[in-house]
Amino acid sequence: MTNPNNVSLNISHELAFIDSHALNIPTYRVLNEQGGVSEGATVPEIDQATALKIYDTMRFIRALDERMQAAQRQGRVSFYMQCLGEEAAVTASAAALDDNDMIMAQYREQAALRYRGFTLEQFMNQMFSNEKDLGKGRQMPIHYGSNELNYMTISSPLGTQIPQASGYAYGQKIKHINKQSGELDSEIDNITICYFGEGAASEGDFHAGLNMAAVHKAPVIFFARNNGYAISTPAEEQFAGDGIASRGVGYGIKTIRVDGGDALAVYAATKTAREHATKTGEPVLIESLAYRLGAHSTSDDPSGYRSKDEEASYRENCPVARFRTWLVAQGWLDEQEDEKVKEQVREQILDALKVAEKVAKPPLEDLISDVYNTPIPSLQAQYEQLKSHIKKYPDAYPITAGRIK
Amino acid sequence: MTNPNNVSLNISHELAFIDSHALNIPTYRVLNEQGGVSEGATVPEIDQATALKIYDTMRFIRALDERMQAAQRQGRVSFYMQCLGEEAAVTASAAALDDNDMIMAQYREQAALRYRGFTLEQFMNQMFSNEKDLGKGRQMPIHYGSNELNYMTISSPLGTQIPQASGYAYGQKIKHINKQSGELDSEIDNITICYFGEGAASEGDFHAGLNMAAVHKAPVIFFARNNGYAISTPAEEQFAGDGIASRGVGYGIKTIRVDGGDALAVYAATKTAREHATKTGEPVLIESLAYRLGAHSTSDDPSGYRSKDEEASYRENCPVARFRTWLVAQGWLDEQEDEKVKEQVREQILDALKVAEKVAKPPLEDLISDVYNTPIPSLQAQYEQLKSHIKKYPDAYPITAGRIK
């Protein structure tokens, strides 16, 4: 496009509007709903170890979700959010990345973090906001993060990670740019993936983030999890276009829609997207279609806004079962062994929970550390005052009183 | 779309990305660059009075812009912004509306206001922020507004009018909704047009405004003026998609791109868009292509960022001349008469300027009125204190000191 308006310029003398749904958007799928390979589909290249790691992760997350949902009901943890129904989308996309790629997630992507190696103990410590939590007990359960694993700490405000992902990815690209030509002079080694829900995609930050990534060529994979709901708001009250994928062309971003219940399709699409990003520096948009099978969170009760029938019809199409069927058919997974591991995982989770809930809460200094790199004088003064106060009334502050220096 | 994800669901087994420029977007044009009717084009229905009013408005605005640009250079007015190059886009779109439709403009759309009947005196009073300014001398020159003429007062922050237009238009629709069915039960009488630049379209408010209008079916015409620049930033550093029109499909909004230098095309497209909006309540997106022929504003010097050659090549394609040629060919305009009127208009403008610059500035009470519907006590107290202060030092506040009650 070589005109100042930066548009394609094909003159027409017919007064005709582009239809509101003019774009044809296929949904890429490999495995059918029963877990068989769809007729006409090619199974993407995937090695056994990767496939099993994907499955292992999904199995683990399913068990963790079940257990923590129950723990919340028992009042042992204050809050929880399940990945239920979206395990394949999250896990298989994470599996298509390099371990040093940055993951910026929304909050329902614990499977990606697990795939990277976050330990059961680390999950638990965060949820119990104890002193071993990497986040120092400051955020609500499920707001994980790990520098070591390149998983950006979750932030509750929705959409904010989207332009941040563009900036982060731009940073990853800088060293590959030739100072003279301004062009890439090597393949980009690491990129960023940014997950968000179809609800969060309504935020202004979505628009800013995608547009900036496209204009500045930031190597980000924007992974939109269209799971049908934003809390109680159905997707049809969220947007009137054809999903999130229909927006790609508006930013000049290559786009693909995948069946988010199909681990193989997600894996293949993400791998290809990553290749494109590392070679060109350009962003890619992936829209995954799945159904949020569980409640929004433990604070939510979906029976207030959607039918049991709808839920039931989607429950049948389980992404974990689908992939499992394929693995079994491949001869890569033994069903009995799988059941045994499931049981073990459940027990490990319960044990870890019992341990983590007994670990002490963070010490008082963690109330004021990390506001700045070092506390500013006024905050230090507030802290000293608080310490004297707690020393005066130790019974009122049982968590910290005994440990004040 | 009857699935929870609210998407078209056509399964494909091919791993293929939708191209970043998959959409074919024609540019609608009736008059060729010389002002003749393009081969194959149909001239839209337009009566002589409307056509002449459009021309009269463009002629006036051209003269006003020239005069005020000069006045700023002479230091008589502090600031000015020209419509140069975009007169046809703005005027002809305004002409396609009903007088009671709301206009929410960005700032470069003085022609739309003029078309509605804003008087020369009113323009001048605003620019000289004198006591006759409807805006009470509070905003910089060119921030016009008129309740009577349904022209929302201009606000400098870019993009903010876009979601506001959706809300305003939604209000216009409410009375037409059948309480039982929730559907329209009569044709909507008045709608909103919302103008913005291709730069402002990068703001998060653009995304929010278009999406909300689409979801809630607000009868707005979103009129994107793609004029190639946002101050010094060329459109190719603003977006990577195919103009603004490529975004319509992402919101599920009917869209058309028009040659913004062609008054007839703009008029016809806007008329059709309005019809669609009044009948369905749905928004429409129009992208007008023109070139910002002048500087961004009187504070700007484009020679710092674009070539004289580029400017010259677009100067040839003058939207006013193009329409004039057609009018003359129609036998609706006499060239000599036109020259005479031009001269008269110039003189009127100069006279009005001389009058307005001598009108007194607003009285002191206008410093605090309209912050609230009635001043709150603290502000009233500040005002009393200010009055005593000015009375004590009248020489320091010559504009108001003499008139304090």
Place this chain on the structure above:
Amino acid sequence: MKTMNMLHAINSALDITMAENDHACIFGEDVGYFGGVFRATSGLQEKYGKHRVFNTPLTEQGIAGFANGLAAFGAPAIAEIQFADYIFPAFDQIVNESAKFRYRSGNEFNVGNLTIRTPYGGGIAGGLYHSQSPEAYFAHTPGLKIVVPRDPYQAKGLLRAAIKDDNPVIFFEPKRLYRASVGEVPEEDYSIELGKAEVVQEGKDVTVLAWGAQMEIISAAAEKAKEQGISVELIDLRSILPWDVETVANSVKKTGRLVVSHEAPITNGFGAEIVATIQQECFLHLESPIARVCGLDTPYPLALEKEYIPDALKVFEAIKNAVEF
């Protein structure tokens, strides 16, 4: 009179508003069929239709922008921001647009019809992003009104006044009290004048001032002080903008001492404004420095919430210090 919790009281005020004006609309994230995540708008979509009570897409800047437009059109626009922590994407629309709409246009246009409701405050194990009290961010903005109720009766009367007021109003609802605070509330319509503080308990030794959920805390502190023979005058500010300087100044002239308490971080919280104004108004009457008992200057924490909050004990200490100064 009927016994209502704060959510019922708010729902009742909204119900009256919707019945009163055919153009009034309620909208925000999840406020439609579901009735909002706290259920404040429960039953209203069923009663008034999906075109007047509706879910919006997930965009606070859009909600506020749409609300500005609808209000400018002339319809009562009642927008909900799901948590006050998420009002910041709407900051530009509120601070640069709502607040300046009338002034910049010379009253050609205004958004007096706008009311923004949003639950605020901590004490619910909500951490950084479900606990904030952002009233002070708005208090620096001429053109806005800001209101915070302390109980169901106040909530209904103040919300009705906010909606009827011909200026944009932000109505902060203490979510910790949504269900916890229960009281007698008239079923019929009534309003409580904006901009007026209320002396909720008379006293002579020290004035203690707060608003919203913090009223419960300072009342508890006043009880403790009473046990020590200190007589506390308690003031509920109710309106942050405009605020009732006169009532507060009169009280402080009487007691000679003032303690201000709020949940938000102390630095540049609204407490600062109160102190700055009152030290001016009451300079010769002050017998001790005006004290602020507020949140620490940190983001809102989780595990150490108890340590963070300006609890009754801390307020009590400040009362004692003021009296013993």
Place this chain on the structure above:
Amino acid sequence: MKTMNMLHAINSALDITMAENDHACIFGEDVGYFGGVFRATSGLQEKYGKHRVFNTPLTEQGIAGFANGLAAFGAPAIAEIQFADYIFPAFDQIVNESAKFRYRSGNEFNVGNLTIRTPYGGGIAGGLYHSQSPEAYFAHTPGLKIVVPRDPYQAKGLLRAAIKDDNPVIFFEPKRLYRASVGEVPEEDYSIELGKAEVVQEGKDVTVLAWGAQMEIISAAAEKAKEQGISVELIDLRSILPWDVETVANSVKKTGRLVVSHEAPITNGFGAEIVATIQQECFLHLESPIARVCGLDTPYPLALEKEYIPDALKVFEAIKNAVEF
């Protein structure tokens, strides 16, 4: 030493930064080829390449979001917001994200590399939207630092310190002085410590405090006061967050009187915080109420700008009142 105006001084600080670190980026609306609407980034794209000095699309929330991400990656991210009046769309990214990034992650991640530059302030016939001084909106946010220079020497030294500081910093530039303020500035690198106020003139009767462009105004007022035999101690706060309580309190303990002046509207401006803290710190030393001379509680006007601003005459009056109290 070289004579520079404030824009040159800022440009010089940016130039040193870009030379120092290959990953440092400067971006914002029109900052690229054109060098920014005020030309603060002039010549830098040519020198360091389009990939390190670039125009962004027109979206402040995007600029701040992108900047947060780039800073989190570890690159010095120097973002420009074209006018401080347009910083509000970025409010969420700054207040909820930049400020809380380190805390919420337990220091797993931080955006200490972030610096946001933005021209602020009035006196240029800019009206509502080219005149605002929004520092107080940010001052209520733990995690941010806020800096305002008064002249070219200060601008370069403070900007370098802001960039090198390992916390997100908002750097407000007094645009009225961009070209008007000229002075000696070293060409080499130097920094001025953040968080330290400067006593720019010693005096004994009254302390007068301001920052940025307002320093010029209070200096003029102090001159007038001197003619009347009043000895004024002038303080430039320089850093709003953190601010130097000690220097101010020491001065007020000596003079017994304080006048604070800022351009922003008085209610809940940063003056309020200064008054609230100083009345606490210096209660027994105060001989008159602390006075604030600020903008009125209205949006920033145009035709009546002269009447609106806290000019030298108004500051002078406040000085006299304080001394004669």
